[in-house]
Amino acid sequence: MSFLIVRSGGLSTTVQDTGRDGRYAIGMPPSGAVDQYSFAVANLLVGNPDGAAVLEATYLGPELEFTDSRTVAVTGADSGVTINGEPAPPWQALRVSAGDVLAVQQVRAGARPYVAVGGGIDVPPYLGSRSTYMLTGIGGFQGRALISGDQLPLGEPGPAPAAGTEVPEELRPDFPAATELRFVVGLCAYRLTGRALESFLSTEWKVTKDADRVGYRLRGGSLEFVEREQPFGAGSDQANVVDLGYPVGSVQVPGGDEPIVLLNDAVTGGGYATIGTVISVDRDRLAQTRTGGRVHFVPVDVEAAMAARQERRARLEKARAAVAPA
Amino acid sequence: MSTVDAQLPGVFYRRPSPDEDPFIEPGSVVRPGQTLGLIEVMKTFNEVKADRACRVSKILLDDGDEVDVGQTMFEVDEP
Numbered sequence: 006m007s008f009l010i011v012r013s014g015g016l017s018t019t020v021q022d023t024g025r026d027g028r029y030a031i032g033m034p035p036s037g038a039v040d041q042y043s044f045a046v047a048n049l050l051v052g053n054p055d056g057a058a059v060l061e062a063t064y065l066g067p068e069l070e071f072t073d074s075r076t077v078a079v080t081g082a083d084s085g086v087t088i089n090g091e092p093a094p095p096w097q098a099l100r101v102s103a104g105d106v107l108a109v110q111q112v113r114a115g116a117r118p119y120v121a122v123g124g125g126i127d128v129p130p131y132l133g134s135r136s137t138y139m140l141t142g143i144g145g146f147q148g149r150a151l152i153s154g155d156q157l158p159l160g161e162p163g164p165a166p167a168a169g170t171e172v173p174e175e176l177r178p179d180f181p182a183a184t185e186l187r188f189v190v191g192l193c194a195y196r197l198t199g200r201a202l203e204s205f206l207s208t209e210w211k212v213t214k215d216a217d218r219v220g221y222r223l224r225g226g227s228l229e230f231v232e233r234e235q236p237f238g239a240g241s242d243q244a245n246v247v248d249l250g251y252p253v254g255s256v257q258v259p260g261g262d263e264p265i266v267l268l269n270d271a272v273t274g275g276g277y278a279t280i281g282t283v284i285s286v287d288r289d290r291l292a293q294t295r296t297g298g299r300v301h302f303v304p305v306d307v308e309a310a311m312a313a314r315q316e317r318r319a320r321l322e323k324a325r326a327a328v329a330p331a
Numbered sequence: 332m333s334t335v336d337a338q339l340p341g342v343f344y345r346r347p348s349p350d351e352d353p354f355i356e357p358g359s360v361v362r363p364g365q366t367l368g369l370i371e372v373m374k375t376f377n378e379v380k381a382d383r384a385c386r387v388s389k390i391l392l393d394d395g396d397e398v399d400v401g402q403t404m405f406e407v408d409e410p
Contacts, residue, residue, distance in 0.1 A: 016339060017373060063373065064339045064400065111338040111400055214341045214397075217373040296340040296372055297399050 007073050009122060011155040012106065015067040017217070020126045020145035020157070022058040024269060025134035032273050035253065036136035036144065039218055039269050039292035040117055041285075042317060043081035046172055046324050047121035050078035050098045052165030057125030058135035060151070063217070064295065066109025066118045067151055074102045076123040076165035080172070082115025082293055083180065096177055098328070100168040114180035116295040123162030140219065140270055166328045176324045183209060184294045186266075186287045188256070188302040189310055193246050193278035201228040205280065205302065210264065212298045218270040221291060223300065227262035230278070240276060248276045254288050255279035256302075266291060284310035286317045332388070335379065335405040341372030343398045345390065360386045360410045367405060370398060379404065386410045 021044065024037020038044030038061055048057050060067060066084055071077075079086045079095045086093045087108045093099055095118075101107060109118050128135050128146050137145025146157060194202060210223035230243035238247045244261055251257070251267055257277035258264045266283055268291070283291060284305065294300055305313075337343075345353040345368050354366050361367065361381045368390075369376045389406035392398060 016377070017375075113400070214372050215374060295400075297397055 007124070007159045009126075009157040009159055010070040010072065011151045011153055011157065012068040012070055013153050014151035014155070015062045015109065016065040018060055018062040018067045018151045019137035019139065019149075020058050020128055020135055021061045021137060022135045023056040025132055025136055025138070025144065028132055029250070029273050033132065034138065034270055034273055036138045036218075036269050037134065038119065040081055040119070040178075040289045042289045042321065043117070043119050043178065043293075045321055046096070046176075047078050047080040047119040048125075049325055049328050050080070050096070050166060050170065050172065051076040051121045051123040052163050053121060053123065053125050054163075057121070057160070058128065058145075059119050059121040059126065062109060062118050062120070064116060065111050066120070068106060068108040069120070070104070070106050071101045072103050074100070075159070075162060076168070077101055077107055078121050079107075079109055079118055080121070080177075081117050081119040082112040084112045084115075084118045085110040094171065097171040098166045098168055112295070115178070115293040117292055122159060123165050124160035127158040127160040138270060170328050172324055173327055176320060176327065178289070178293060180293055183299040183301060184290050186291055186300050186302050187284045187305040187309065187313065188281045189284060189307055190281045190304050191279075192249065192252075192255075194280045196230050196243070196246065196278040197280055198229045198231055201230070202280070204228065205264070206304060209299050209301050212294055212296050212300065213263070214296050216296050218268055220268050220271050221266045221294075223264045223266070224262075228258050228264075228280075230261060238276075244278055245276045246278045248274055249279070250274045251279055252282045254283040254285065256281050256283065268292070284313055286310075286313040289317075333385075333407055334403040335367060335381070335407060337370060337379075337398045337400055337402045337404055339370050339372050339377055340399045341370040341377075341397075343392045343394070343396045343404065344369040344371065344376070345392075345394050355387050355390075357387060357390055360384070368392075381407075384410050
C-alpha cells in the first residue's frame with residue numbers, strides 16, 4: 006500500500022473531508038473541512054472524487070515526503086509552497102515522484118491551507134467520514150493532528166488534470182482586511198435588547214487567540230440581554246436559555262461579551278442564547294480569517310443564504326470546468 | 332543584525348508561566364533550538380526557538396502582546 010511520510014506536521018494539520026453529516030442527533034458535530042470551497046477545489050485539481058479526504062493545516066503547513074508518483078495540489082490560505090526547496094505554485098496540479106518533499110510554509114494571508122493528494126488520504130472512515138474530530142479523538146489519522154514520523158495511507162489515484170493545470174485567479178478566495186459575514190438573525194435574538202442587536206451588527210469584531218475549528222471567540226463590544234425572570238432549567242445568567250440545539254455557525258454570547266461563532270467541531274447543543282447563524286457559505290470565509298483579523302456581521306434572510314449556496318455551487322462548477330482534462 | 336519573526340498569529344509570552352523567569356533577557360547568547368518565547372494560539376502554547384546560535388540584542392514584545400504572522404519579535408546578532 007502507498008503512503009505519505011509526514012516530516013513535520015505543521016500546526017494542527019488534520020485529515021478532513023466533507024464532514025460527518027447526519028449524526029447531530031447523537032451529539033456528534035460534523036467536523037470536515039471548515040473552508041469547504043478550498044477543500045473541494047483541491048480535490049478537483051488532483052482528479053479525486055468529490056469528498057475525498059485531504060489535509061487541512063492552520064497557519065503553518067506540513068512537510069510531506071512522497072513514496073511514489075502522485076498529483077498534489079495546495080489551495081486555501083496564501084502560503085509559500087515548495088517542492089524539494091524550489092517554489093511551487095498554489096491552486097495548481099503539481100506532479101511529484103518518490104522521494105520528493107512538499108512543504109507548505111507559514112500563511113501570508115488567510116488561515117488554512119489545504120493539501121490534496123491524488124487517491125485521497127485513505128484512513129478508515131468512522132461513522133461514514135474520514136474527518137478528524139480532535140476533541141474526542143475520533144476519525145482521521147488516529148483522531149489527532151499529524152506529527153513527524155506519521156505515515157498516511159493513500160488511495161489509488163485516478164486520472165488527474167495535467168501538471169500545471171491551474172484554477173483561474175477569479176475563482177480563488179480573497180482575504181480582505183475585514184471579513185463580512187452574512188448572518189441570519191435567530192434563534193434566540195429576542196433575548197437581546199433592540200439596541201444590543203444593533204450594536205452587535207454595527208461593531209467590527211476582532212478574532213481572539215481562541216479561534217479554532219470548534220469556534221471563534223470575538224472581542225470588541227458587549228451586549229445587553231432583556232431582563233427577565235429566568236425559566237426553570239435556564240440558569241441565572243441572562244445570556245442563558247433552556248437547552249436547545251446549536252446550529253453550526255450559530256453565534257452565542259456567554260455573559261454578554263465576547264461572542265463565539267460555533268464551527269464544525271463545536272458541541273451540538275446547550276443553554277446559551279444563539280443570537281444568529283453565519284450562513285454556510287460565509288463559514289468558508291470565517292475559516293480563512295485568523296487571530297487578530299476583523300469581522301463584521303450583515304443580516305440576511307434564509308432565501309439570501311440559499312442563493313449564496315447556489316452561487317458557491319456555480320462557482321465550484323466553473324472551477325471544475327476550468328481544470329477538467331481537455 | 333537579523334530578526335526572528337512570528338510564524339503564527341496569537342499572544343506572545345516571554346516566560347514559561349506567569350511566576351517564572353523569562354526564557355531570555357536582552358543580551359542573552361542562545362544556542363540553536365533554545366526557546367526564546369511562546370505564542371499562544373488555539374489554546375496551545377507554541378515554542379519559538381532559535382534556529383542558530385546568536386545573541387539576542389532586542390526583545391520587541393512584552394508578555395501578553397498580540398503578534399501577527401511575519402511580525403518581528405527579536406533582533407539578533409552573531410554571538
